[in-house]
Amino acid sequence: MPEDCTIKLLCDGGAGGTGGGTPAVCVPSENEGAVDDICGVFVSASGSDENDATKEAPLKTLGAALALAEKNEKRRVYACAETFEEAVEVTHGVTIYGGLDCANGWGWARDQRKTVLTARAGETPLVMRGGGAEATVRVEDVHVQARGIEPGDVALAGASSIAAVVEEVNVELARCVLEAGDAAAGAEGAAHETSAMGGAEGKSGGEACSAEIVVPGGSVKNDCGTPEDESDDSRGGSGGNGEADSGGLGNHGAPENLMNGGKGEGAAVCTDGTAGENGPEGGPGAGATGLGEISASGFTGVAGRDGTKGGTAQGGGGGGGAKGGASAGKCTDEALAGGASGGSGGAGGCGGAGGRGGGAGGASLALVSLNATLSFEEVTLKTGRGGAGGKGGAGQEGGAGGAGGPGGTKPEEATALNNACAGGAGGKGGVGGSGGGGRGGHAIGIAYKGAAPPVQGATVELGEAGPGGVGANAEGEGAAGVKAEVQAF
Structure with missing residues (x-):
């Protein structure tokens, strides 16, 4: 039988060999020279994706080579020991043979050089998945290198560095390196741009000698943007009435944390309402502790919890009313002899929203395995550092209280009367509690779901896990990441 026919027969599966059932004549590590063009698809960084995919006219990108190999019954890709900057997906039982010395006849370079596959920061260079329960993806002599995230890269805050993901497929790795870089720190809890809603200013009291009983302006309310929910409302106390014989008491602001209405004029002159009590501060958010999810x-990763909202402040107390009367130096008409009425208190400010939790630090993972079957032969799994958890954000400032309304005044000729008293200012809303720190990023050789993967045939080199993010107190500190050769999720 002619030699080329023998090669065709063998490469179509007519003889045994390593490499997931590939005949020995098509396995670079079992041959002194180059394998024949008929064995599969050939790719070099100096080629062109318009080429014929032979050694003389190789394709340029692994993506194009894999797409062609998936349509080819032999499903083999032969890659030069060069660097390919692209993220690729391997399916349908394709085998990648890397580490070929293409400058010297496409023979196997042994342990001198490997094919390097990398991608942009934040991307996973190699994904292997699917193809049915019997499908096996095999990769030989490839160094998969996930780039680390540059410190200060805001666009990639919390991003992970993951070399490879394997999903629901059998995978055989031989003489490969899966290397993840340093992951990014989590984002700090975002700051609130403005303070919470402030309270309205109180209303002025009515002028003396304008009615039999001079009523004050109505109280003002701050509904904190939730008119259907009265639990966070703040009201300024209304001022006291002005009557002929006495001034009425100013009412207390709501919620009635403090008795702050002013006294009406009787034996002594009226008093102003006093300021409302400030709202209580919100509580700090808890630090992140969960492991996170792989997919x-x-x-x-897991972010820190937001802080709780600050409390709404009390409205200012209403000012006391003044007494009137009809006689010399007082009102000229007994039917209009009411004294000046008190000003109403200003509404209190709303409580600030809780500080936002810090983001999770990114993880440095050599391999993510999702219900896959793995085997290793002289494989190195290497991680960088997990990213630090993000610091919890500061709580939003509470809204300012409204100023108290001025007391009503007396006519200029009513020299024997007094002006009424002013309402008190609303209190300031409580500041929101600080957010909790995000969890530190992990440094894990194999993160998996499903059956526990073997570690035989693999060497694992780990960087350090990331520290947890800063919170307001010990409970607000994010947990440090996990450092482990193998970790179930």
Whole structure:
């Protein structure tokens, strides 16, 4: 039988060999020279995706080579020991043979050089998935290198560095390196741009000698933007009435944390309402403790909890009313002899929203395995550092209280009467509690779901896990990340 026919027969599966059932004549590590063009698809960084995918005319990108190999019954890709900057997905039982010395005849370079696969920061260079229960993806002599995240890269805050993801497929790795870089620190809890809603100013009291009983202006309310929910309302106390014989008491502001209405004029002159009590501060958020989630999209960490909302402040007390009367130096008409009425208190400010929790630090993961079957032969799994958890954000400032309304005045000729008293200012809303710190990022060789993967045939080199993010107190500190060769999720 002619030699080329023998090669065709063998490469179509007519003889045994390593590499997931690939015949030995098509396995670079079992041959002194290059394998034949008929064995599969050839790719070099110096090629062109318009080429014929042979050694003389290789494709340029691994993505194009894999797409062609998936349509080819042999499903083999032969890659030069060069650097390919792209994120690729391997399916349908394709085998990648890397580490080929393409400058010297496409023979196997042994342990001198490997094919390097990398991608942009934040991207996973190699994903292997699917193809049915019997499908096996095999990769030989490839160094998969996930880039680390540059410190201060705001766009990639909390991003992970993951070298490879394997999902529901059998995978064989031989003489490969899966290397993750340093992950990004989590974002600090975002600051609130403005303070919470402030309270309205109180209303002025009525002028003396304008009615039999001079009533004050109505109280003012701050509904804190939730008119259907009265639990967070603040009201300024209304001022006291002005009557002929006495001034009425100013009413207390609500919520009635403090008795702050002013006294009406009787034996002594009236008094102003006093300021409302400030709202209580919100509580701090808890620090993040959960492990996070892994998926085909990568890793999602756990952020710190938001702080709780600050309390609404009390409205200012209403000012006391003044007495009137009809006689010399007082009102000229007995039917209009009421004294000046008190000003109403200003509404209190709303409580500030809780500070936002710090973001989770990104994880540095050499391999994410999702219900996959793995085997290793002289494989190195290497991680960088997990990202630090983000600091919890500051709580929003409470809203300012409204000023108290001025007391009603007397006519200029009513020299024997007094002006009424002013309402008190509303209190300031309580500041929101600080957010909790985010969890530190992990440094894990194999993060998995499903059956526990083996570690035989693999060497694991780990960086450090990221520290937890800062919170307001010990309970607000995010937990540090996990450092482990293998970790179930």
